[in-house]
Amino acid sequence: MSGERLSAWMRTAPIGGSYAVAAETPAATLVHMPVFRPDDEARIRELFDALERPVELLVALGPEETPMPGAGDLDFGGETRRIVEALAALSENVTFRVEEEPAGLDRFPAIAVLPEGEDVGVRYDGLPWGYELGSLVGAIVEAGRREPALAPESLEALAGLDQDLAIEVFVTPT
Amino acid sequence: MLLAYKIALASPRVRAAAIEATEFPRLAEEMEVWAVPRIVVNGVPQWDGAVRERVFVERILAPVFE
Numbered sequence: 001m002s003g004e005r006l007s008a009w010m011r012t013a014p015i016g017g018s019y020a021v022a023a024e025t026p027a028a029t030l031v032h033m034p035v036f037r038p039d040d041e042a043r044i045r046e047l048f049d050a051l052e053r054p055v056e057l058l059v060a061l062g063p064e065e066t067p068m069p070g071a072g073d074l075d076f077g078g079e080t081r082r083i084v085e086a087l088a089a090l091s092e093n094v095t096f097r098v099e100e101e102p103a104g105l106d107r108f109p110a111i112a113v114l115p116e117g118e119d120v121g122v123r124y125d126g127l128p129w130g131y132e133l134g135s136l137v138g139a140i141v142e143a144g145r146r147e148p149a150l151a152p153e154s155l156e157a158l159a160g161l162d163q164d165l166a167i168e169v170f171v172t173p174t
Numbered sequence: 175m176l177l178a179y180k181i182a183l184a185s186p187r188v189r190a191a192a193i194e195a196t197e198f199p200r201l202a203e204e205m206e207v208w209a210v211p212r213i214v215v216n217g218v219p220q221w222d223g224a225v226r227e228r229v230f231v232e233r234i235l236a237p238v239f240e
Contacts, residue, residue, distance in 0.1 A: 126194025148184035168214040
């Protein structure tokens with residue numbers, strides 16, 4: 001491993017915790033690189049094999065690629081598709097499909113995480129690289145549970161909700 | 175992020191999206207994202223940083239029951 005590769009690896013090395021997985025390289029050099037490090041691949045496979053119900057990933061590519069300043073030739077939609085393909089290849093429990101502008105998605109690229117193919121409002125907007133691959137893996141693991149993974153008090157508080165809530169969590173991959 | 179996903183999966187009233195801030199810079203600017211994770215509920219910025227489940231649920235419900 002070259003010094004440059006090694007330092008890139010160290011910047012994205014897992015920090016521990018069940019979903020701490022990271023894509024191998026920074027976005028600028030993602031293209032044609034493996035999506036996972038071998039250890040992460042085995043860990044994700046294990047997590048996906050333990051899913052209690054199938055999870056479908058819907059990739060929304062958008063009408064056309066909007067070039068970003070400084071992004072060079074990086075195709076965000078194409079890279080998102082590549083990551084999702086690689087995840088789905090790890091387990092029969094995870095499948096995916098790709099559309100341009102599916103209903104209910106308005107930022108691109110985006111991934112809708114669908115437990116048993118049902119849209120329950122779980123999204124990842126953007127290219128899930130670096131540490132954020134862990135967020136997408138976590139979304140799949142959670143969507144694969146049959147029972148809610150929250151404390152009874154939380155479920156009780158949420159049961160009293162009489163209006164719709166849209167939670168958005170702004171994240172960065174590093 | 176996982177908490178937001180768990181809540182969306184537990185309640186039909188709740189949706190949860192992770193948004194990669196550097197890829198949606200205009201939206202990130204509108205939501206005044208200077209630190210991550212920044213939590214926004216129904217288009218209104220709420221707080222930055224990870225908190226425990228009880229606190230997270232209390233905070234997202236606070237504007238509703240005010």
